[in-house]
Amino acid sequence: MAGLDPGQAKPPSRALERAFAGLCLAAALLPLLLLFVLLADVVYDGLSRLDWAFLTSYPSRRPERAGVLAGLVGSFYLVGLTALIALPLGVGAAVYLEEYGGRGRLAQIIEVNISNLAGVPSIIYGLLGLELFARTLAMGRSLLAGALMMALLVMPIVILSTREALRTVPLGMREAGLALGATRWQVTRRIVLPMSLPGILTGAILAIARAIGEAAPLIVLGALTYVDFLPDGLRSAFTVLPIQIFNWIGRPQAGFKLNAAAGIVLLLLMLLLFNGLAIYLRNYFQRRTR
């Protein structure tokens, strides 16, 4: 073969190849390094404030007495309620599109819309929530309005990840079930959903993690920034951790900056916890179903 004849082709340059690999490595490391510096700075500031009192105190005028209790509990309520609304709807939509929708026109329209929704900035959801839930449906700046809005926000994530998970179930499994005389619903319920559970769970947890971190749409909706009570129902006003952090960062006193840093560390820990849980669940169920 002519191409293999050393006299015909120039030998590849080793030096050039190494230089390029080095460049790629640098490109990969730079953002990591920057992120690490930022994190180290925040953790250094925040750790001094992160104690039990910080977790169990309401906000205060005096930074050293302020805490995140309202935001923390508000975040949990909001996210729990969001999950309760978004997961059944999102999984249901995905099951319709994958298992029933086929190639119909309706399915196509829904599909295009969901892909577009996933790209809509969260602030737009905030405006929608404000107009639709807070004003038109007269829910005000309540936990319920916030959760409904947040559910709309994360639903595309749930739908897309659930569809991915459903697609990993081989067609042969569905055919096996149908050929045994099961209906499509029985096949979905007892074979397809259990087999795709790890993927669905992963998507659900990622969606929840997204909801935990969002502040902008809730601020637009009118979630409070100073809350010295815990939500006592769906109609209750509330705040969440990111809003608390946002509020503290805006204060001029240095003490609040430390509070914000501590809040950020807390938020990051929660996100890490959720992502870790997602990975663990995925691995656990994968071992069981493969």
Add this chain to the structure above:
Amino acid sequence: MMVPDLAEGRRPYRATQPAAAEVNAKLSVQNLDAWYGATHVVKKVSMAIPARQITAVIGPSGCGKSTFVRCLNRMHECIPGARMDGRVLLDGVDIYAGDIDPVLVRRRVGMVFQKPNPFPMMSIRDNVLAGLTLTGVRPRGGEADALVERALRGAALWDEVKDSLGKRGVSLSGGQQQRLCIARALAVEPEVLLMDEPCSALDPIATTRIEDLMHSLRETYTIVIVTHNMQQAARVSQKTAFFYTGDLIEFSDTDTIFTSPRNKRTEDYITGKFG
């Protein structure tokens, strides 16, 4: 609305006057056409599949033989874009009639697929019972045990797995998995068993076991087997249908097809001139 005959499996009243040759027909196919989107894959096929015999469907890849068989238990329509036309009579009743529930058809006409497909999250025992549990039937302990044993014996797998029924179905070898799938199909107590190239993913020894098994199943079930392996068709079947580009070219006794085919294309195919 379900037709009582299909629900209870009684021998139903004949809707059509059967032709003399069809008296013994379990499945009678009349002018069957099938499409995937715009592709016409089965063209005006008519044939009578005799009861308690093995009918082999042979032909080169893409000749429509799998699609044809999938029309016999209404699995064809499960694929988006697939459609069909014509009639398929099961004991004289058109399974495509408007008031027939495809789910009930599939309980009478079971199917085994090319690739062994036991449910991965289920044990051997649960796989055998899957046809019941999927449809919401929960057999009692003793009943279930008897059914599992009967189905596994029927599929010639009992002796190999009787001590490890709790093991996962996918932990078995390929040939055992395929017999497990046969047991799973038998547990629903069908009358017809469709087998779509059941041995194409198996080694010769596992293939021989399945073929032996088919001989014993023939006493109870009407079997239709799709195969690309002509020797297999010659070994196991009593009737053979040769498909080519969607047309049923020749359908006759297996001996006749392999010794004195009437059609030139059948002869060319079985003598290995193409395919």
